[in-house]
Amino acid sequence: MSAAVELASSRVLVTGGAGTIGSHVVDQLVDAGAAEVVVLDNLVRGRLANLDRALRRGGDVVRVVEGDIRDVALVHELTRGRDLVFHLAALRITQCAEQPRLALESLVDGTFTVLEAAAEHGVAKVVASSSASVYGLAEEFPTTERHHPYNNDTFYGAAKAFNEGMLRSFKAMYDLDSVALRYFNVYGPRMDVWGVYTEVLIRWMERIDAGEPPLILGDGLQTMDFVHVEDIARANLLAAQADVTDTVFNIASGTETSLRELADRLLAAMGSDLAPVHGEARKVNAVTRRLADVSAAREQLGWTARIGLDEGLRGLVEWWRAEQRLGQEAPA
Ligand SMILES: NC(=O)c1ccc[n+]([C@@H]2O[C@H](COP(=O)([O-])OP(=O)(O)OC[C@H]3O[C@@H](n4cnc5c(N)ncnc54)[C@H](O)[C@@H]3O)[C@@H](O)[C@H]2O)c1
Known part of the structure; x- marks a missing residue:
């Protein structure tokens, strides 16, 4: 069965949608003709002002819910009836080091809740934000997705690596389609x-x-390896549209x-x-x-940094x- 999801007329949940990258994903979803874009963000870092453009252009399409991905009932309620989930909510690497328990609850348990809800409510695909932090200091350059994750020693990178494994396990257990994107320096x-x-x-x-x-x-x-936030958002949309599942991609400029x-x-x-x-x-x-080696994203998603x-x-x-x-x- 195809893992490609049409964006026009789609009903979408974006966690962390008021943040730097999430708000650009929302902008591009509105431009792509999505029918419904629900933003779930607890605003610990994101700002409602980031959604000004999206609300101006797609006021009847975009709905902002101030809430937490750790709120199991809320996540299930917002996931019901959605075709796609873009999962971006997370804490920054520095805050994870300072508050590892909060990081565990948000990045790991929160991501579990998002995937559990997506599987239960028949979401067609989850596009999740991972990070180059899973590599730590890599041993090979340009670094491909096949590089091992054992040089990472940050809690943030550990949580992102675990989340990638969790995505794969949800495909195996529940046939939930997903793509994870390892952004480099945004x-x-x-x-x-x-x-x-x-x-x-x-x-x-x-x-x-x-x-x-x-x-x-x-x-x-x-x-x-710097990559512009609008290019990252475009990679998210292409990951949803491509007939690709159960895969991770480096998202970087390759310079x-x-x-x-x-x-x-x-x-x-x-x-x-x-x-x-x-x-x-x-x-x-x-x-x-x-x-980063970005050839996989180019070949399988049709994405390169512009x-x-x-x-x-x-x-x-x-x-x-x-x-x-x-x-x-x-x-x-
Ligand atoms: N910016 C980077 O350099 C970079 C690099 C690699 C990966 N990433 C990943 O990309 C994603 C988006 O990052 P960003 O740069 O836009 O960060 P950001 O902090 O701007 O956005 C994250 C959003 O998630 C929200 N959030 C945090 N905890 C939440 C919770 N428990 N419930 C609901 N909302 C919550 C925040 O309020 C914020 O709006 C994250 O998963 C991040 O780990 C970012």
Whole structure:
């Protein structure tokens, strides 16, 4: 039987749909003609403002439910009658390290509830967010999906690896179709600006705008594989539409960029002639290299990253500056 799901007229649940990536998935589902898009988000990190565009364009299509994936009855209620589930709700890697029990309950138990409900209510497919963190520091580059997960030593990566196994077991036990997507280093509009776990790019933009040089923690030689949030959302939709199940895919640009190079390219995107400075390296998530092999996603999903880093950074800066202006105009 085909595992391809039509998006036009589909009824969809998006967990974590008010977050950075989830809200872009919602935007693209509205554009693709979905009939119903229910967002389940407890707003620990996401923002309702991230859904402004989707609500403007698809006000009668999008429904936002403020609630938790740990609420078993609610998850079942919202899953009944849905064709597709995009499961994105999760805590960040740093918060998982600080609150591992909460991480266990949210990432692992919460994901179990989402899959249990999907299987019970006959959902055609689940598209789940995994992470490059399952690899830890990989031994081979470019890293393929067949690389083992035993170099990971983070609770977050362990939970994501377990979730991938759980997806496979739900296929074996209940014939629930699913795809898991291992995102590499995600950036773009709607990154968390105000939260505790702000990303390095946000901290650098703040400094550069204040006339201070970007601060690189460590020597800056570690590399990342950056992929724009709109490309990630498009991968989610393609994973639903493709006749593919029980499979994981790397979702990345397939190019590596060092932190030093990133700082230089951000400075250029912001029109600044400052030079970066260095500080002490971070302890958590000390992965020194990331570079994905993305051929599986290209061949089986028809997906490749479209937004290059310089174009993506210019868009990020534009969005961030608009957010800053809005913040300044907001009443105290
Ligand atoms: N951003 C990255 O660099 C990256 C990389 C790899 C994987 N991922 C994965 O992609 C997914 C989306 O990430 P994102 O960057 O959009 O993060 P995000 O924090 O912006 O979005 C996650 C959303 O989930 C919500 N949430 C958290 N716990 C919840 C709960 N118990 N019940 C309901 N909602 C809950 C948050 O409020 C938030 O809106 C996550 O699964 C994340 O692990 C992200």
